[in-house]
Amino acid sequence: MVVDQSPRLDRVFHALAHPARRAIIRQLSGGERNLSELASPLRMTFPAATKHVRVLERADLVRRRVVGRQHLCRLRAAPLRDATLWTEQFRRNWEARFRALDELLDEMKSEEQPRSRRR
Amino acid sequence: MVVDQSPRLDRVFHALAHPARRAIIRQLSGGERNLSELASPLRMTFPAATKHVRVLERADLVRRRVVGRQHLCRLRAAPLRDATLWTEQFRRNWEARFRALDELLDEMKSEEQPRSRRR
DNA sequence: TTGATCGACAACCATCTGGTTTAGTATACC
C-alpha cells in the first residue's frame, strides 16, 4: 500500500479540523440537539452552521432525524474511535513518549467508573 | 467558551486528514527519514511531497534536522497525544459505545508490554 | 572541477473551503 488510502479517515480528521465543528461535537456530547441549538452559540450565520453539520454527517460523526420541522442531531462514536485507533497504532514505536498518555487515559478511566475495574 | 478555539488542534487534525501525510507519518514511525525517502513512495512530484512535510511541521508532528544536503525528519508524538486526548474526552458521555475501544487499547497495551502492568 | 544528488523556491492552476446573502419550503401555532 503506497499511500494510506482511507477516504473515511480523511473525512473524519477533516471534520475535526475546524473549531466550530469541534464545538458542535462538544455540544452533542451532552445529548441530542436541533440545528438551531447547534447554530446559536457559533459566531456565524445559520446556513454556515448547517454546512458544518453536513461536514460532520459526511464523516458519519453525526446522524440526524427529522421530527416535525426540527432536525435533531446526535453524535456517533464509531468514527472517533477509528481516529483514536489510527493515532494509537504508533504508540508501539513511541512508547516512552506515550507513557504519559497511558497514565492520563488510566486516570480518566478510573475517574469515570471508580467501582468496576475491568480485566 | 463559544467555540473550541485551538489553532494547534486545527493544524494537527488538518495534517492528519490527507492520506499522503498519514503515509509519511507511518513511514516516520519506523525512524528518521530524509525527504527523498519520504517522497519516493508517494505518487506525486517531489515539491508536492515536501509541501506535505511542511504541513506536518506546522502541526509540530514532524521536526527536521539538516545533515549535509539531507534533511532528516522525525516524528513527534505529543500532537498525536493531544489529538487522542481530545477525542477521548467524549468517552465519558459515550461509554457504552466506547467499551470496545477500551478493550482494543488494553489488548494493544498488553501485546506491547506483556511483562510490566502498571498501576 | 565536473556532475549528480538533495532540496528550496516561485509561478501557475484547478478545486475545495468557509463564509455571506437571498429566496423558498414545510411545519407549528394563534
Add this chain to the structure above:
DNA sequence: GGTATACTAAACCAGATGGTTGTCGATCAA
C-alpha cells in the same frame, strides 16, 4: 387563514489546498 419558526437551496466570493513545471543553490563524490 395568516404568521412565526426551522430549515434548505442556490448563487456568489475570497482565500486556502493540492498539485504541477521550471529554475536555482548547496553539498557530496569522482
